[in-house]
Amino acid sequence: MVIVPAMDFAQARAQFPVFDRFAYLNAGTFGPVARATVEAMEERQRRDLELGRSGPDFFLEVMHLRDRVRERIAALVGAEPAQVALTCSTTDGCNIALGGLDLSSEDEVVTTTAEHFGLLGPLHASGARIVVVDPELDAILAAVTPRTRLLALSQVLWTDGRVLPLAELRERSGLPVLVDGAQAVGAIPVNAAELDFLTVSAQKWLCGPDTVGALVVRDPERLRVAQPSYFAQKSFQPDGEFEPRPGAARFDSQWISPAALAGLLAALDSVPEWSYERAAEMTERCRSALAERFDVVSAPGQGTLVSWRAEGDPTRTVRRLFERAVVVRDIPGRNLIRASCGWWTSEDDIERLLGALAG
Amino acid sequence: MVIVPAMDFAQARAQFPVFDRFAYLNAGTFGPVARATVEAMEERQRRDLELGRSGPDFFLEVMHLRDRVRERIAALVGAEPAQVALTCSTTDGCNIALGGLDLSSEDEVVTTTAEHFGLLGPLHASGARIVVVDPELDAILAAVTPRTRLLALSQVLWTDGRVLPLAELRERSGLPVLVDGAQAVGAIPVNAAELDFLTVSAQKWLCGPDTVGALVVRDPERLRVAQPSYFAQKSFQPDGEFEPRPGAARFDSQWISPAALAGLLAALDSVPEWSYERAAEMTERCRSALAERFDVVSAPGQGTLVSWRAEGDPTRTVRRLFERAVVVRDIPGRNLIRASCGWWTSEDDIERLLGALAG
Numbered sequence: 001m002v003i004v005p006a007m008d009f010a011q012a013r014a015q016f017p018v019f020d021r022f023a024y025l026n027a028g029t030f031g032p033v034a035r036a037t038v039e040a041m042e043e044r045q046r047r048d049l050e051l052g053r054s055g056p057d058f059f060l061e062v063m064h065l066r067d068r069v070r071e072r073i074a075a076l077v078g079a080e081p082a083q084v085a086l087t088c089s090t091t092d093g094c095n096i097a098l099g100g101l102d103l104s105s106e107d108e109v110v111t112t113t114a115e116h117f118g119l120l121g122p123l124h125a126s127g128a129r130i131v132v133v134d135p136e137l138d139a140i141l142a143a144v145t146p147r148t149r150l151l152a153l154s155q156v157l158w159t160d161g162r163v164l165p166l167a168e169l170r171e172r173s174g175l176p177v178l179v180d181g182a183q184a185v186g187a188i189p190v191n192a193a194e195l196d197f198l199t200v201s202a203q204k205w206l207c208g209p210d211t212v213g214a215l216v217v218r219d220p221e222r223l224r225v226a227q228p229s230y231f232a233q234k235s236f237q238p239d240g241e242f243e244p245r246p247g248a249a250r251f252d253s254q255w256i257s258p259a260a261l262a263g264l265l266a267a268l269d270s271v272p273e274w275s276y277e278r279a280a281e282m283t284e285r286c287r288s289a290l291a292e293r294f295d296v297v298s299a300p301g302q303g304t305l306v307s308w309r310a311e312g313d314p315t316r317t318v319r320r321l322f323e324r325a326v327v328v329r330d331i332p333g334r335n336l337i338r339a340s341c342g343w344w345t346s347e348d349d350i351e352r353l354l355g356a357l358a359g
Numbered sequence: 360m361v362i363v364p365a366m367d368f369a370q371a372r373a374q375f376p377v378f379d380r381f382a383y384l385n386a387g388t389f390g391p392v393a394r395a396t397v398e399a400m401e402e403r404q405r406r407d408l409e410l411g412r413s414g415p416d417f418f419l420e421v422m423h424l425r426d427r428v429r430e431r432i433a434a435l436v437g438a439e440p441a442q443v444a445l446t447c448s449t450t451d452g453c454n455i456a457l458g459g460l461d462l463s464s465e466d467e468v469v470t471t472t473a474e475h476f477g478l479l480g481p482l483h484a485s486g487a488r489i490v491v492v493d494p495e496l497d498a499i500l501a502a503v504t505p506r507t508r509l510l511a512l513s514q515v516l517w518t519d520g521r522v523l524p525l526a527e528l529r530e531r532s533g534l535p536v537l538v539d540g541a542q543a544v545g546a547i548p549v550n551a552a553e554l555d556f557l558t559v560s561a562q563k564w565l566c567g568p569d570t571v572g573a574l575v576v577r578d579p580e581r582l583r584v585a586q587p588s589y590f591a592q593k594s595f596q597p598d599g600e601f602e603p604r605p606g607a608a609r610f611d612s613q614w615i616s617p618a619a620l621a622g623l624l625a626a627l628d629s630v631p632e633w634s635y636e637r638a639a640e641m642t643e644r645c646r647s648a649l650a651e652r653f654d655v656v657s658a659p660g661q662g663t664l665v666s667w668r669a670e671g672d673p674t675r676t677v678r679r680l681f682e683r684a685v686v687v688r689d690i691p692g693r694n695l696i697r698a699s700c701g702w703w704t705s706e707d708d709i710e711r712l713l714g715a716l717a718g
Contacts, residue, residue, distance in 0.1 A: 018411040030412035038408045042401055049397045052377040053389035053562075053569070054686045056678060088447060088570075088613045095586040099458070117595055121587035124599030132597045203412075210412070210616040211447075211570060227454040227586065228480030236476055238491045240483030254447045257569040257619065319415060327413045 007272045013344050015270050016207075023326040023352035025286075028158060028183055028305055028340040031207035033267075040266035041209060041259040048258065065261040070249070072268050073200055073214045077185060077192040082247030085215045088254055090182040093199035093215035094122035094152075096251050097178050099226030101150065103128035108147040110140055112164075114157040119180045123152055137165055144173050151177045155184035155198075159331050160298045160338070161283075161305030167194040187304040187342070189276055192216045197223075205304070205342065206271075208264040212256055220248040229253055275343035279304045282345040289350055290339070293357070297336065307331065307338040317357075324356040366631045372703050374629050375566075382685040382711035384645075387517060387542055387664055387699040390566035392626075399625035400568060400618040407617070424620040429608070431627050432559055432573045436544060436551040441606030444574045447613055449541040452558035452574035453481035453511075455610050456537050458585030460509065462487035467506040469499055471523075473516040478539045482511055496524055503532050510536045514543035514557075518690050519657045519697070520642075520664030526553040546663040546701070548635055551575045556582075564663070564701065565630075567623040571615055579607040588612055634702035638663045641704040648709055649698070652716070656695065666695040676716075683715040 015034040018024050024032050052058070066086060074081040087093045099122075103109065107128040111119065112135035123130050128149065133139040135157055144151075151173060156163055161183070170177045176196035184190050185198075186205030192198045198216040202208030217223055225232045225244055231252035233242035244250035272278075280301075287306045290296050294308040310317055314330035314337050321328055328339045339353060374393035377383050383391050411417070425445055433440040446452045458481075462468065466487040470478065471494035482489050487508065492498040494516055503510075510532060515522055520542070529536045535555035543549050544557075545564030551557045557575040561567030576582055584591050584603055590611035592601035603609040631637075639660075646665045649655050653667040669676055673689035673696050680687055687698045698712060 017409050021409070022411055024411050024413070026411075026413040032411060033408050035408065038404050041404060045397050045400060049392050049394065050376050050380070052381055052383050052385075052391060052686060054383070054385040054688070055681050089588075091588045092613065099586070111598075113597055117587075117589050117592060117599070117601075120595060120597075120599030121589070121591055121601060122599075124595075124601065125583075125585055125587050130598040211613060211619070224484075226484055227458070228476075228484050229448075229450045230476050230480070232480055233476060236479060236483075238472055238479075239470075239489040240476070240479030240481075242476075242480060242483065254451065254570060257616070260570070260616065322414050327411060329413070 012272045013346065016344060021325060023349040025339040025341065025349060025353060026327045026329055027204055027342050028338060029329055031204050032344060033207060034270040036270055037263045037267045041263040044259040044262040062258050065258055069261050069264055072265065077190045077198060077216055079192040079216045083216050083218060083220065085217060085248040085251035086256055087213045087215050088211045089213045090180055090199040090201045091118040092253050093213060094119050096215055096227055096253060097197040098122045098126040100223040102224060103149060105129060106147065107149040108145060109150045109152050110143045110148055111152045114159045115154060116158050116180060118182065119152060135162060135164060137169065140169055141172055148175060151175050154180040155190060156187065156303035158183050159334060159336065160307040161303035163302045170194065183303055183305060187279060202264050206267055208267045209260040212260045212264050215251055217248040217251060220250060225250050227253065272343065278343040279341060283341040286339055286341050286350045289354055304341050305338055306341065307336040310335050310337050321356045326353050326356040371631045372705060375703060380684060382708040384698040384700065384708060384712060385686045385688055386563055386701050387697060388688055390563050391703060392566060393629040395629055396622045396626045400622040403618040403621040421617050424617055428620050428623055431624065436549045436557060436575055438551040438575045442575050442577060442579065444576060444607040444610035445615055446572045446574050447570050448572045449539055449558035449560045450477040451612050452572060453478050455574055455586055455612060456556040457481045457485040459582040461583060462508060464488060465506065466508045467504060468509045468511050469502045469507055470511045473518045474513060475517050475539060478511060494521060494523060496528065499528055500531055507534060510534050513539040514549060515546065515662035517542050518693060518695065519666040520662035521658065522661045529553065542662055542664060546638060561623050565626055567626045568619040571619045571623050574610055576607040576610060579609060584609050586612065631702060637702040638700060642700040645698055645700050645709045648713055663700050664697055665700065666690065666697040669694050669696050680715045685712050685715040
């Protein structure tokens with residue numbers, strides 16, 4: 001991330017107009033958006049409106065924007081730019097990785113009981129046998145058989161913020177690991193060098209625009225391009241056979257709106273250097289404050305999500321909180337309510353959450 | 360399309376600021392953007408900036424936007440809304456359709472020598488044997504064997520605007536037809552009822568925002584969901600097995616930025632009722648004017664693209680025209696230059712093209 005010198009908490013938080021209205025605790029769904037992010041999008045849209053979406057400079061600029069986003073995401077997760085594909089979402093990344101692995105019903109993939117459909121749907125569509133176990137080191141390792149081709153799981157569970165020991169799982173199983181990074185990248189330090197496939201959702205903890213993300217691929221040469229876009233090829237034959245572009249750019253899934261790319265770069269510039277420390281600190285404050293009155297299921301020292309058991313109908317509670325200008329969400333089918341804490345979260349946000357829950 | 364009463368040509372054209380600077384003749388790559396389209400995007404982005412991207416109304420509004428776009432695209436191509444999936448692009452739609460057909464190397468697909476990589480790449484990735492023939496009725500029908508599972512081709516060829524006789528091909532071959540509609544939808548009347556799979560690119564002839572499109576699926580129940588997104592399912596099991604949503608919405612590939620959805624609705628509202636007639640008329644004017652001086656390869660009465668053989672290096676010619684504020688493109692490897700004419704094209708645009716070519 002770019003280090004923004006001397007930005008204190010008040011300055012950093014003031015970037016986000018939504019905090020004027022809400023105790024916004026739902027970055028696990030969509031992060032807050034900074035004014036500069038929308039301004040960058042508008043500037044780019046105005047350029048395209050006035051000058052048109054064509055011409056030699058237009059395409060050079062867009063390719064440059066794509067490269068800059070690729071470099072920034074690589075730097076964020078300890079990868080090389082050549083290992084980063086630009087996608088629309090974590091779901092998109094999971095489909096690309098699972099499609100390219102060419103799994104069959106003879107193959108097994110181990111996943112956990114706490115995954116999002118963004119991973120589970122692509123797993124099912126892959127045709128492999130999906131083995132589902134508790135999100136625990138021992139249970140996952142015990143589920144590995146000679147037919148297991150992949151471990152597919154989240155770095156941070158979307159249900160309660162638990163962090164899974166991915167590097168240890170990878171090392172002890174000897175298997176490649178596909179990681180749903182939706183609740184991790186931007187929330188906690190992530191090291192893609194320890195993983196095989198890592199998805200990035202820009203619209204959550206990176207506070208980016210919608211419909212942008214990435215797939216980090218450790219070894220792009222070893223994954224088939226199963227869903228080629230125009231960006232997949234350096235050259236091609238009349239029947240579509242193609243020489244792939246070098247590196248993970250061959251997996252770039254779409255033309256992404258230049259406004260979204262420019263907005264994401266602005267969003268990445270809005271991150272203070274103390275982001276991870278403060279996010280962890282505010283998560284723990286939120287967790288311990290809630291634990292005084294509720295059955296909190298999130299352990300200390302995990303990701304930046306805090307979940308607790310609902311007293312009464314969780315959907316109704318979430319709606320009641322929203323009416324009191326506190327934004328959280330429930331986790332369907334688990335009777336949980338979840339608060340997302342970021343580096344932007346204030347003590348007042350947490351007090352307002354507790355006050356609204358009490359009222 | 361919504362019929363805008365009493366919008367004359369000057370009013371319709373005045374919606375697009377790019378025409379103040381350029382003879383913009385490249386809608387086959389990206390259409391011009393109307394001021395109202397960008398304003399609708401900005402309004403939506405400002406809403407998300409101020410109010411956040413969460414809360415019960417937010418998701419209802421987005422689902423409503425998705426439904427409205429689905430209805431409008433359905434109406435545009437003579438389909439039912441339940442036959443329309445929202446995608447990011449034509450490439451996305453081709454990957455969804457071809458992935459779901461589960462083709463193998465035993466299967467054959469017939470395509471033509473004039474297709475875009477947006478179709479050819481997904482065809483190659485499908486694993487089927489791809490049979491490439493001239494874009495002629497007889498050649499296509501002659502290439503059909505007992506192993507042929509699909510015809511995959513464009514309604515309007517991106518190289519020169521030729522219209523292929525899809526309904527006749529479908530009827531005479533008895534095969535399903537996957538249609539790249541990128542150069543057709545919005546440019547000429549399209550009837551999806553005669554086709555099996557039709558892709559829509561919103562950013563070209565519909566003058567919509569980037570990264571929005573559709574896939575029209577005649578019989579959604581008969582295509583496997585090969586790349587599920589969250590929108591694919593009505594309910595799901597722990598291993599990802601899911602009950603699909605009704606209709607083609609199960610193929611919705613991504614969360615699409617609400618700003619892009621709002622922008623596309625505004626773009627569709629900017630279309631005058633006389634759009635197809637005027638686009639055809641201006642295409643013919645452009646074609647016949649160019650034919651007086653150049654070797655035009657586009658026949659009369661086809662789509663809205665006019666291509667002619669370059670005299671000298673086509674890339675250099677296109678750049679020279681751009682410097683004279685005339686925007687066209689070249690077709691790589693074919694020594695062609697292509698002008699795109701729309702309902703917004705003026706006689707002055709055509710004169711400027713001819714003048715710049717002469718200079």
